[in-house]
Amino acid sequence: MVSLNHYLVLSAILFAIGTAGVFVRRNLITILLSIEIMLNAVNLTFVAFGRALGAADGQIIVFFVMTVAAAEAAVGLAIVIALFRHRESLNPDSWTALKW
Amino acid sequence: MAFYVFAVIAVVASVLVIAQRNPIYSVLLLIASFGALSGLYVLLEAPFVAVIQIIVYAGAIMVLFLFVVMLLNAPHEETDYDERIHAYEAERGAGVPAERVRGAGAPGVNKVPMRFGGFLAAALAVELVWVLTKGGESGAFPSGAISSVKTIGQLLFTDYAFAFEVTSVLILVAMVGAVVLARRES
């Protein structure tokens, strides 16, 4: 029988994968994707808890998280495009100086 | 049973997202992962969230990612080798001042912080799993889930009305920000 714990463990694993992506990868787009993985792991937790408690609030918070994710993706990708125009690179190590 | 299928797809796809060198494949694998999550939402009796997950994440946000990856057309992550070649070519190429390139080209990728980061992530996973399962067996879900769109809508426009309005401002700010950032200064 699949219980709440199963979902919590799954989302913990997904969250850790996202964190690993942010730490390990040196590509701005992949780092943004990893952040999306983390946000989704949290969404899963919310829906699972909402299901366990029999309340719709969990699902509503997911909508807000999705909105924030959309806003984050739009601004984040705009920044990536602007940075790429300067250095022709997606490696975050290329921007170690504050000003150039 | 269905839970395990979707869970395995989600985890494997997510691992491959961060293991891929090619961002296009990363984006596609992430979409697969979202599809699996959407299946999990159906299992949790939240069909509305499941469909919204596909529409918003897979249908809009990921298209945006794909669009940017294609627009920049810089598919592969720079390895040690690429960086040396890149710096060399750029130095020879016209228009780019040499000292700028040398300042940018890091002296090879430093692996130590990466490995440390990977270790931290693994530690986080272990810790989270330990904490979450410490509370003992949580038992099966109660029957009679709240999944009607009507309930969600009513809550959204009564209890969460303020958050909803603030979200609209957030989106406006993001829109203006994205336009300002991505605009080419003439």
Next chain:
Amino acid sequence: MTPLLVAQIGLTLFVFVMLLNSAAVMVYVERKVAAFLQQRLGPYRVGWQGVLQPLADIVKLMFKEELRPKAADAFLFALAPIIAATCAFAAFAVVPFGAETTFGGWLPEGLRLQVADVNVAILVVFAVASMSVYGIVLAGWSSNSKYSLLGGLRSSAQMISYELSYGLALAGVLIIGNSLSLTDIVNRQAGTWLGFIPKWFVFLQPIGFLIYMTAGIAETNRAPFDFPEAEQELVAGYHTEYSSMSFAMFFLAEYVNMVTVSAVATDLFLGGWHGPFLPESLGWIWFLVKVGAILFFYVWMRWTLPRYRYDQLMRFGWKVLLPVAVINLLVTAAGVLYFEL
């Protein structure tokens, strides 16, 4: 195996085959209508009046060589047409096309004439439509050709822009229909006002219908919004490098998408299978007639209007269609509140 299950499986297969056939029929109709609009004959050599022309086309496509550019990404190049065709077929799964029937008492209980009964059907249609962009974008990227890439980029930008208006036009109907299920919405359009005007939502949502049709043309990449394949500028856009059956898949996807958009428009705005003169059990004839009319409209538009310029397309989508759709939604919501529909 209950009779109902057998009937359901048979129905699913039937819908699949009919969608395949509809693509073949649409190829013929498209060419004939184009010829009619341009005052020429069109295909007439293969069979009577050229009705076997689609068969000849299929045979021709099957015997062509399957080519792949050397620099293409092999996996994605093969995957893209599959995604396109799958999404096109998947969307039709939730579209009902007839009233509940027992096939003249053959079945113990009524069978709904649709493949899958989902209570968030409209959202599913919308979700699948939003996934279909990947087929085109990936085809464009994986071909590793500049024309394909431009086609893919245009497609992604166009789809995102017009999906908003598409969604808002759907939302107007949802508010009036007070349901997310297509079957419920169709059943709300039964009957007449004043005895002769059918209760179709197109009369309550004329602007919504226009927005839906416009955005639908853009979503299916048909002229005058066929930028992803714009022959004169991009050779053939996203499918420049495709040949043989993988090209046929894109072709199929385009026509099945058209049928799906028309079927959804029929269910949402034109009363689905409800109509005068025919008993409820023969409602699917009305459904076919209405879908056929919308498909004819599509073909008519394609051969009448010239292609927009790309900046005009974007300006129209964001500065005209979207504001109108938002205002339409507001007015609809206010109207529903005021008249307590």
